[in-house]
Amino acid sequence: MKKIEIEFTINGKKRNLSVKPNDLLINIIRNDLFLTGSKYGCGIGECGACTVLLNGEPVLSCLTLAATVDGKEITTIEGLAKGNELHPMQIAFLKNAAVQCGFCTPSMILTATALLKENPNPTEDEIRNYMRGNICRCTGYIQIVKAIQSCTIEQNS
């Protein structure tokens, strides 16, 4: 297979990579760039664990060909904090104990930040609806919803 040269921005840094046509974004992010916050869960778009932000919007990196992100901007969980200062959503998840095993947490936090960008003041229903593609098998949903709600309150005060 002919390799493809791509250039993209990930967490604010420009990267040039040579990828195979069938390389998946999740594997490039984890294995080539060593950003292991994004998780491989189901591989078929059911669980949401591989969610990253592509040009600010949540997408599934296990169903995205690496070649297709040429020229685009990606944010992973590693890109949310500013130096040692955590993103408000990360703080909200910590404060509300919205983390159990932690496997779904990066995708939950990224999706939640996209929700608040789109809808700064969501109801509980709207939060649950937006987050419905991110599955937590510890089933800690109550704390996750609370964390997102606390973030909206802080954002609005």
Next chain:
Amino acid sequence: MQINTKILAQEFEYLAPKTLDEVLNLLGNYKGKNARILAGGTDLLVKLKTTDLKTNYLINIKNIPELNFIDTTDGLKIGAAVPLSHIERIGKVKEKYPALYEGIKSMAAIAVRNMGTVAGNICNASPAADTIPPLIAYGAEVRLISKRGERRFLVEDFVAGVGKTVIEDDELITQVNLPEMQKNSGSAFFKKGRVKADIAKINLAVCLEREDNICKDCKIVLGSVAVKAIRVKEAEDLFKRQTVSISLIDKIAKKASEEIKPIDDIRSSVLYRTEIARVMVKETIRIAWERSGGEL
């Protein structure tokens, strides 16, 4: 055999044309050579990973400017590469085409809707596709283009069966067009799934046009009850040019449930589908009627 979904094992060539012309040239050149169009990839990549579907060339159309537009000036025109989530954010879609809005909103989750497209949903031609019943109810048309010229089909005629459409190897959907809605029209979508992000056990769309308390015209379309989404035309005929009442809606709903031919599968049974279809048709007609300004 355990399938490894962590990787995409099969090999192919990746093509990233920059203009519509380049896409059509590629499709023409690779005709019969098993080339496939990649838009959102939410169906295609899953199939390439988990089924025996093979491809030699993947043509990415996601970044083609000519396919990335939504035009609301006359009706609604949706470019083939527009993500589903961008459609649901257009005010006119929610206001004038609520069945399409609700259909899209009911699909999977936000990350999938940020990737997938309406054209892809139609081409995938799943009997449970959530945009197809609304598009048929609105009388939507797809525009196909190839080096040989342009063809237009109603979505109703475009989908031929499970995973089957009338599209040719060298053709591409460029846009999906919905006609402008009449003033006294109303529409609604309803889906029954196991959980919110699930595939439909049954989905359904109703679009009707009201004149005083008479239903002038209507389309009732059900998905997941046949090899493709179908209109229940006998039920529609019971509805047309009649004074609308709760007892009439009951009769139409019963007729609709008799007209469908659902099957038993992993998601539901014939018995359940037939009964729930009746209830869903009744409820959806009621909502569409009220949205058209009608009273009951």
